[in-house]
Amino acid sequence: xxxxxxxxxxxxxxxxxxxxxxxxxxxxxxxxxxxxxxxxxxxxxxxxxxxxxxxxxxxxxxxxxxxxxxxxxxxxxxxxxxxxxxxxxxxxxxxxxxxxxxxxxxxxxxxxxxxx
Amino acid sequence: xxxxxxxxxxxxxxxxxxxxxxxxxxxxxxxxxxxxxxxxxxxxxxxxxxxxxxxxxxxxxxxxxxxxxxxxxxxxxxxxxxxxxxxxxxxxxxxxxxxxxxxxxxxxxxx
Numbered sequence: 001x002x003x004x005x006x007x008x009x010x011x012x013x014x015x016x017x018x019x020x021x022x023x024x025x026x027x028x029x030x031x032x033x034x035x036x037x038x039x040x041x042x043x044x045x046x047x048x049x050x051x052x053x054x055x056x057x058x059x060x061x062x063x064x065x066x067x068x069x070x071x072x073x074x075x076x077x078x079x080x081x082x083x084x085x086x087x088x089x090x091x092x093x094x095x096x097x098x099x100x101x102x103x104x105x106x107x108x109x110x111x112x113x114x115x116x
Numbered sequence: 117x118x119x120x121x122x123x124x125x126x127x128x129x130x131x132x133x134x135x136x137x138x139x140x141x142x143x144x145x146x147x148x149x150x151x152x153x154x155x156x157x158x159x160x161x162x163x164x165x166x167x168x169x170x171x172x173x174x175x176x177x178x179x180x181x182x183x184x185x186x187x188x189x190x191x192x193x194x195x196x197x198x199x200x201x202x203x204x205x206x207x208x209x210x211x212x213x214x215x216x217x218x219x220x221x222x223x224x225x226x227x
Contacts, residue, residue: 004158043120043218044159044207090158097164101147101211103172106158 002027002093006107014115015083021076021110023065023091032102033074034092035065038109044090050074061085086114118142120219122208128225129198137193137222141210148191149216150183151207159207165191198226 005024013019025033033050048059055067065076074091088111092104121140129135141148147166151159152175161175167188176183180199185191195202203226209216 009156041220043220044209045218046215092158097172100214101216102214103149103161103164104159104216106160108156108158 002031002095002105004091004093004105004107006091006110008110009108010111010113012113012115013081016080018079019077019081019085019112021089021091021112023074023076023107025072025074025091025093027072027093027095029095032094032096033065033067034094034104035059035063035074035076036090036092036106038088038090040087047076047089081112081114083114083116085112087112120208120210120217122206122219122222124222125220126223126225128227130227131198131200133198133226134194134196135198135224137195137206137224139191139193139208139210139219141189141191141208142212142217143189145210145212145217146188147211147216148185149209149211150191150193151209152177153205153207153221155204162193162206195224198224200226202226 035047036044037047048057050067058064063078088109090109091107094102094104123138150162153159163173163183165185180196182194205221207221209218
């Protein structure tokens with residue numbers, strides 16, 4: 001079984017400031033790690049994922065996350081946030097399943113609030 | 117549209133009523149997933165289909181919950197004799213390979 005802990009339920013930050021959203025996981029097997037974003041009134045979107053290889057993964061809109069196996073963490077960072085980054089962010093962990101897909105276990109989410 | 121659609125977007129039910137929630141996946145997507153997201157929580161897995169076969173239903177919280185995908189495309193999640201604790205957003209996702217694409221969800225409120 002896997003579990004995910006997102007310690008911060010809400011992170012307020014000013015525009016252009018850096019931000020880190022924390023995620024820790026537990027699992028007895030090798031896992032995939034994900035960050036999803038949910039903008040107001042929209043569905044969940046995959047932001048980035050770690051499957052294997054390089055422990056630093058990046059998204060197209062400037063976010064990055066680093067897989068740290070010894071600390072069982074997958075924190076999400078962005079060096080300079082924009083108002084449009086205001087959203088709910090979910091960390092998720094999954095072991096692979098048949099058919100090449102996965103069934104993620106989600107954290108409770110962190111609400112990123114970017115102030116002008 | 118090209119995305120996953122769900123209907124209705126909002127549903128209010130009286131306790132004890134039966135409800136049916138529909139998911140239209142992206143055309144051609146083989147896998148389909150249902151999740152339940154309670155207020156202030158992350159989504160929790162309910163069930164998973166590959167084509168018309170329901171491969172995993174371990175997340176369904178009780179035998180009042182039933183899902184089907186008879187032709188391997190549209191799926192329906194049915195909740196019988198709804199209870200207040202069933203109030204949540206129900207999310208559907210579909211995938212062809214690895215990435216899951218989520219619909220906007222159906223918000224169910226049981227009074």
